[in-house]
Structures are given as structure tokens and as C-alpha cells.
Amino acid sequence: MLTYIVKRLFGMIPTLLLVAIVVFLFVHALPGDPARLAAGPEADETTVALVRHELGLDLPLPQQFLRYFDNLLHGELGNSLRTKRPVSQEIGDRFMPTLLLTLTSMIWSVIFGLVIGVVSAVWRNRLPDRVGMTAAVSGISFPAFALGMVLMQIFSVQLGWFPTVGASTWQHYVLPSITLGAGVAAVMARFTRAAFVEVMQEDYVRTARAKGLSERIVVVKHTFRNALIPVVTMMGLQFGFLLGGSIVVETVFAWPGVGMLLVDSVVMRDYPVIQGLILLFSLEFILINLIVDVLYGMINPTIRYK
Template sequence: MIAYLGRRLIQSVLILLGISLITFALLYLLPADPVRQIAGRSATPATVESIRRQLGLDQPFLVQYGRYLWNLLHGDLGRSYIQRSEVAQLIVARLPATLLLMVGAIVCELAIGLTMGVVAAVRRGSNTDQSLMVASFIGVSAPQFVVGLLLLYVFAVRLSWFPIGGYGTFSHLVLPSLTVGILGAGWYARMMRSSMIDVLRQDYIRTARAKGLARVTVLMRHALPNAILPIIAMIGIDIGILMGGIVVVESVFGWPGIGQLVWQAIQRVDIPIIMGITLVSAFAIVLGNFLADIIAPFIDPRIKLR
């Protein structure tokens, strides 16, 4: 276990290092000039060059990247060019809202997707199976802003069950989580159906049925724990995606998460914020996959960490 954790730690550091290098290089090659955004249109060339020197943007690429890594090792994500605040503080301020939406969305994805997948697998080839798979395809294909606006119109405007937007209470969380959850549920349903069908063909399922165990017991106790293993890996990926923020959903519902912050940063070419949120999202994906690997052996003892 210790050797495995050590290898995974080294791999994680290398992955994050590679992501930081690629992201920094792409932002360095951008045709847009962040100094012009800071200085304004009326700034003189002398003012622009002065700001460029102050920010160290006149240095070669390797010098800039090396300085960024050195600051990163000391926990410094940099300072926003536009907002004049520490990037870490800006991210931490938006983090609670993002985490709340992430948890709510994953709960909705699992509740809807796993239920659809299991029912479709059990009734494979029936009208129910086909209807659920069509519904999952529609959920995956539907644009988020369309789903969000439709939910707002029905449940907030017409029925007045939930607030139109904002943040702070459980009622504010329901519609944004459901919007994200409907999209993810389609993927989970299709994955769960495929995995469950494969498991239901196994010999130990036939043996459990031959022993006279109830159908629900066979499904919940023997089939589901093995079929759910691919879903755990998907959750690890979802954590990183949702941590990066969902710009469309946050905009539709006025949700003050990281997505809005990074979108504003992209519009203003605020490189420190873009780098900071990219690394936080990458770290979340790495951490999510690591936790998924750790949890898997507890669900299926046949899996060994090596």
C-alpha cells in the first residue's frame, strides 16, 4: 500500500507539472496582450512597457514559468491582473458555492442515472429499456442552457416551487443541481446498463438465482456492487469537471461559483486566475481518480492495489 501510494503521488505530481507547463505555454502564446487589458486603450507605449516590466512579462518563457513554479511551491497562485487580489483568495471565496453545486449535481446524476441504468438492464430489450435509453440520449444531447431555462420556467415561474436564481438555501440548489444532473445522468445510465448487463451474465449471478434468493437481493447484493465499479471511476472525473465550474449553468441561475470567475478571467486575459483554476481543477481530477482507486478494493476485494 505504501509503495502504491508513493508511485501514485509521484505520478500525480508529474501530471500536474505537465498540465501547468502546457497551460502556461498556451497562455504565453496567446495573441491577446494582458498588459493592454490592464493599461487601457488610452495608455502610452511607455506606460505599457512599464507595466510589462513590473509584471515580469518581458522575461523569456522559461524565466516566467520558473518563477511561477517557484511561487507555486510556496503556495502562491499569483495575483489577479484585473482584480488586484490574490488568486488563492478569489478561488477560496468561490469554492463553497462550487463544492455545493458539485455535490448536488453528483447526487442527482447518480440517483437518476443509476436507477435508469439498472431498470434498463433488468428489462433489456423491452419498451422500458428503449424508452429509458432514448431519454438518456436526449439528456446527454440537450444543451445545458435549454434544460436550465426550461426548469426555471416550469418550476420557478409557473409553479413557483423554487427561486429563479441566487445562492444561499437548499431551494436555490435544487434546479442548478438538477440541470447538471440530467446531463450526467444520461452517461451514467448508459454506462450502468452496459455494466449491469455484463454482470448479470456471470455464473455467480446464476448461482445466486438457483439458490432461490429474491430478485431484489440478487440485484442489490451481488450484481450492483460489481456493476458499479466503472461508475466510481466516472465520479472521479466528474469531480474535476465540476470543480472547474459549469459556466452556462452558473450564468443561468446566477450561481457564484468558480465557473463565473474563470469566464470573466478568460474575457479579460487574466492569466493568473486562468492558471490557478486550471491547476485546481486538475488537482481535483487527480484526487478524484486516486480516491476512486482506493475505494474500489473495498467494494470488490478481488481488486488489488499494486
């Protein structure tokens, strides 16, 4: 297992290098002049040229990439064009609110999704199944930004139960986590139901029922572990999407996380921050996929890694 993990960690280096190249070319293809934005709308061309030289944007594109790549080799992401602070500090200040919001959303959505999916599979084609799958389809179909605004209107404006801006107390996490996790809970419910229905039709499950075992023991002891492997895959993917895809929710709730930082950086054409954030998102997906593969071996001991 350790050898497999080490190989996967070394294997992610070419992937991150390719992502760095693509992202560098992408951000420099964005319309707009960062030097003009940094200098201000009233600055003359001389001032803009000085700012462009100070930021290193007057260098040829290959030379800018070599400077960027040299910083990466030294473990640096450069400095923000907007604040002049190191990109690592900019991301570090915003990462924890996004991580906590993602974890909160993931915990409740996985619990609800698993419960609804298992109940729907056990009572397939009956009332609990129809109600659960209707709720799941509704959760997938309803856009996150619309759900967030509806929740704010009801629970903040009309009832005054929860705040809408900030991330300092647990109350601030309620509405954004529901908005962010609703789609994940729906996907988990449908995927869990499909996995459980497939496993419950296997011969060993029918044999367990023929022995007179209760349905609860059949589901928990004979079905759950085998049905959990594809569910864990979906869980890992959804967690990665939540970390990198919280931009809409953070914008709706003015959440002080990396999603809002990415939006602000794109508006200001802050190239180093954009590149650092997308590299971070790519690294998150790679590590999450590695964790999912390791969990396979823990759930099913028959799986061996070479």
C-alpha cells in the same frame, strides 16, 4: 494500501509540472494584452508600458516562467492581474459554491442514474427499459445551456418558484443542479444498465436463480457489488468533469463559482488566475482517480495494490 497511495501522490508531481508548463505557454499565446486591459481603453502607451512593467509582463518569457515556477515551489500561485489579490484567495472565495453545486448535482444524478440503470437491466427490453433509456438518451442529447434556459423560463419566469441568480439558499441550487446533473444522470443510467446486463449473464447469477432465490436477492446480493466496479469508475470521471466543466451552467445562471471566475479571467487575460484554475482542475482529476482506485479495494476485497 498506504504505500500505494503515497506512491500515487508522489507520482502526480511530474504530471502537475507538465500541466504547469503547457498551461503557461497556452495562456501567453492567447491574443490580447493584459496590460492594455488593466490600464483601460483610454490609457496612453506610456501608462500601458508602466502597467506592463508593474505586472512583470515586459520580462522575457523564460524569465516570467522561472518567476512563476519559483512561486509554485513556495506554494504560491501569484497575484491576480485584475484585482491584485493572491490567486489562492480568488479561487478560495469561489470554490465552495462550485463544490456544493457539484456535490448536489452528483448526489441526485448518481441516485437517479443507478435506479434507472438497474430497473432497465432487470426489465430489459420491456417497457421500463424503453422508458428509462429514452429518458437517458434525451438527457445526453439536450445541451446544458438550452436545458438551463428552459428551466429558468418555466420555473422562474412563469411559475416564480426558484431564483435564477445567487447561491445563498437551497432554492438557488435547484435549477443549476438539475441542469448540471442531467447529462451525468443519463450517462450513469446507460453505463449502469450495460454493467448490470453483463454481470446478470454470468454463471453464478444463473446459479443463484436456479437455487430459487428471489430476483431482489439476486440483484442486491449477487449482482450489485460486481457490477458496481465499472460504475464507480464512471462516477469518478463524471465528478471530475462536473467540477471542471460547470462553466456553461455557471455562466447561464450567473453562478459565483470558479467557472465564472475562469470565464472572467480569460476575458481579462488574467494569466495567474487561469493558470491556477487549470492546475486546480488537473489536481482534482488526479485525486479523484486515486479515490476511485481506493474504492475498488473496498468494493472488491480480492483486489490488491502493490
